[in-house]
Amino acid sequence: MMGRQGKAQIRTFTQNARRAQIVEAAIETLAESGYRKASFSRISQQAELSSTGMISYHFSGKPELFSEVARTILDTAQKFTTSRMSDERTHHGKLSAYITSAFDFITTHPVHTRALIEIVTMIRDRQISGLDSVERSITSVDQLTDLLQQGRDAGEFGITDSLTTALAIRGAIDEILRHHLSRTTMDLNRCARELTTMVDRCVKSV
Template sequence: MYRKPPSGPVHGRTFTQEARRAQIVEATIETLAEIGHTKTSFTAICRHANLSSTGLISYHFAGKPQLLREVTRTIVEKAGTLRTSRVAQEATYRGKLVAYIAAHFDFMARYPAHARALTEIAELVRERPVPELDDVARSALSVEALVALLEEGCRAGEFRIADPPVLALAVQGALDNVVRHHELFAVADLDHLARELTDIFTRCTLSP
């Protein structure tokens, strides 16, 4: 039998407050993707979220850095969940590496606004320090999971890689640049890019 969810607080906030925060975060993602971080303001976000006042954003977020922190966390978590799910379905480490790369392109195809928004936030952080974003930016740039995958593949005898951290950086760097190239030149065939990068990096795992 259906039961109505409780109306009590979640992490100190009510369900209504959580829904409003989520609405603001999604509107911010859309705004970043459409007009870029330099033009993204509370006023612009209000238009996307159909909010009557910027004060409604300020009620939930102390300022733009705090809002962008939550946006970054949301995007990174969504991308990570997709990647983890795809990788977990594979039985071999070679299959897991292919799934890791494929998940990046899958995320771009499923959530283009999220991918674009994350690129905008990365550009903002490169332009000037934003202390509130330091830890989530490090999380977004981290290759620890990929290093672990490559090292485990080496121990299992599937990979022969001289320096897994270096290869992980090369893989992640290529994936990040594909996003920027796609946004600048509107590359249509993401599947082709995924196949080519997969072929390149799986060959690298066979190097002595």
């Protein structure tokens, strides 16, 4: 007979699986319908749940659900970028991988990208409260700042302010992606090459 500990482990696994199912449905709903129409009812239908009560059982409300959605997307993007960067041995190579991975992610994960854009728009429109930590995570340039500082310390980069440089690079990436997503279709591979070349010249140690 299975003890209480075994039952608790099964229950925890089942609950985690259900939460993941709901999060994935929320991602798809945000991407397809936009945040204004991403109701619990639509998400419940997308997840093929029997009622919206199953969402409420696992998430206290939209702030908690959309926070988990953003965390899931950001974690996926982080792993994607880190994997690309880990293949490089120089800081210049890692910086190039950081930039190109941002453009490659939008191509390989279009649904996640659109869903995250909807969350960003939702936050900026102040349509929902309780997402301050999500906004900080989305706008964070800590990883890039650390990479630039390490490259500077190693003598590969000739920059004087890692944070300012990181903000400039991230801003350029986000602006190109914004134009691409706003129906101004752009050649992302060409954009990645151009931006990588420009940044490489700007940060190069002389």
